[in-house]
Amino acid sequence: MDYLDLPRNRQMNKIKNIGVLTSGGDSPGMNAAIRAVVRGSIYYDIEVTGFLRGYEGLINNDFIPMDRKSVANIIQRGGTILKTARSEAFRTVEGRQKAYENLKANGIDALVVIGGDGTFTGANVFSKEFDFPIVGLPGTIDNDLVGTDFTIGYDSAINTVVDAVDRIRDTAESHDRLFIVEVMGRDSGLIALRSGIGVGAEAIMIPEANMNADDILHKLEHSRKDKSSKIIIVAEGDDTGGAFKVGEILQEKYPHYDTKVSVLGHIQRGGKPTCMDRVLASRLGVVAVEGLIQGESGVMVGQINREIVFTPFDHAIKHINAEKVSSKWLKLIDILSF
Template structure:
């Protein structure tokens, strides 16, 4: 098999701190292997619109410490169609590009996998999502930074909660999974953690809060946005009704969890996975995702990362009852 000579890289879906570190690693690793590396602006939408340009080593200087993505990102409805994917394929082929590296989450990988199958085109994925919900890797790019952002915010909220004896409900990201809520809740010493993976938490929460009485009125309740029993506003109103005299507030952290300088862990992990993605293409290992398992690089079929469900750490979950 002939050696790949030209590769493209794009970021897709929600942005995550550390994506720039991954882009930098792909570019510099690719160049060191004698490849020409191209960047696709605005993800799959840019692939369809032919927004593709060659990236040099100097183009990725001084980006490892920045959040967001220099390649921009966008969601593309047109890429969900066969016609849209055909346009993307033709644009890549017209430039002689022979491999594509996609940095994103499960939705991005689903599109990339479909594209790879339809056009027999080599694709490698790099897990970039703060939710950490991708099967086949212990950590995704951006997760560690998001955790630290949440913990820093909750530490500040606790100061005012303690000063006023308030109960704060703090909503963190996680529409389908409670990875951010669980780990940040433990790290910030939350009095309760509610995640989509566990049922019957609301009843237990009410019992816990009612039992605190005069001993400790201030509390921090971490809630994943995908919590199924009730939304954060409904929970707060329930506490107000069931515990008369309670001072209840709601804080939704929102998109601050996506931004900010990536932690050292995210920078190093993204760099390792970026290098591994280039090496996978060079060694003709296609349609896989690079991941970190037990702190070692692993390659997992893209189809498996999409189909398989990643569970929260049950040991961490069990430890919550002993810490609260």
Template sequence: MNKIKNIGVLTSGGDAPGMNAAIRAVVRAAIYYDLEVTGILRGYEGLINGDFMPMDRKSVANIIQRGGTILKTARSDGFRTFEGRKTAHEQLVKHGIDALIVIGGDGTFTGANLFSQEFGYPIIGLPGTIDNDLAGTDFTIGYDTAINTVINAVDKIRDTAESHDRLFIVEVMGRDSGLIALRSGIGVGAEAILIPEAKTGIEGLITRLEHGRKDKASKIIIVAEGDEIGGGFNVGEVLKERFPAYDIRVSVLGHIQRGGKPSCMDRVLASRFGVSAVEGLLHGKSGEMVGQINREIVFTPFSHAIKHINAEEISPTWLKLVEILSL
């Protein structure tokens, strides 16, 4: 066991449902192992500014069901510089914080990886991102809640689409990754899914619509915001020109996908990750992300975790499934 007495915890990047459950697990696991816990407000920016607060059991009472993050989150240009990271390290030493747990996604782990290498400082990461785009875990904290939010919204859109014989284009989050669009699109029975990883192209979509069933009362097309065509409104403009007879509407779900109470899966996943992160630090692990693969806890080096999943390899399989089910 390492001589760790005080663990700092922060959330960084975009918020994700289940972050509070992860914070709760970190705090309570640390207390279980007779450690102190320091909450760091507003991510790496708070780390640089020394915006710290001690945490105890009461600090995390009644938060497991809450969305967002009680520690707040913020982007930090300062942490992108060596000077900023040096100041952050000085703050940790000054406040007697021996190790750090960071909850976030790709950008968060990129910064953590640099920091760990530069200062030899113990850091463990928890994958908190709705995009599910990190290698080293089957699911990230927040992904399950986000796709269920999309499904609930699109189910409601389908009701009005059927009532008016409309084609709805629904844009979901996913600037660099289409995993939200893929899984939610299958879940809602979408006629087509457009994602950054699969170069379907507008002509492929048009072909699908031309050869699809004409008697369907409604059609739903799910578009990831990072699709090569440029998002939902661009797709809508092209289709309106090509299919003037269609009653086409565009709906952008936006940030509702980040909010809301975390699902049971996200609460349990976050809780398991939080405890494992504390135990990992106590056993000398550092520079790694906690994940779950085939139901087992694994640790993946930041350098590998931040290399996005190669969705190009899985997209054809998933998209073929969409094609079969949309007949």
């Protein structure tokens, strides 16, 4: 597929009005993506309609027409101006039928959906059910999609974690403390992995590896004694059961340690997107429109090795992070905290 050099008069295509929505958990950069979809559509002389609260907006016919002005000065804002939600109704045939009828009634002939695996699962069913053109944009802090090196929001989230843990390091260092810090990632340890390296963590506990509390203990006992503060990063989806559980085990077995637990929580979803997330969202957003123009559907647009790649929805959501969490990254943490 061609991209970013389509002729503007290529508009022999039948797409007149693209609907755009954000769905699932929000991530920094979603606004930059919306902006790119809107500006990209206008550039190719296509109208754009924003649906509110994800698939709920389709079902409830809750939408706003978008123009250049609607997306002015939002590239730097966290959250999503289109709001987002998880939709139970869209899982039912009736819900999707209603959504389809609203789309037809409003003259929308294609959709760009911005979200993660739940979003794409719904898009996949809907697209096939009604033969409706949909292209997806990977908007999630978790980076747990196949078909893109990075998802929109991941870079921002790990920088938020790094900023928060740098603060914790200040106080940990002052008090010679051990901190167990829980970061987001229900099925994926990718946030924990990169931010763990970024903050100089002693160890990380993630679903993809099987380090347990005993391993941590062993590591702490055999690590150099000259380090005053120690930080363990735990992914919320880790098998041990989260930071509080880990803290409890360590405290019990290791009572001479001054152990504290911190769960970073929802601060990880908000804040200004980083430059990388803005650039990624801007590029993929325009290409999503160009993909629809060229007949793509049922695919997510991503970036692999800096190249644009389209991946079918059912493959994108496969949660194969093996490649992304190779044992070499874990080894790197070992070497650096040695």
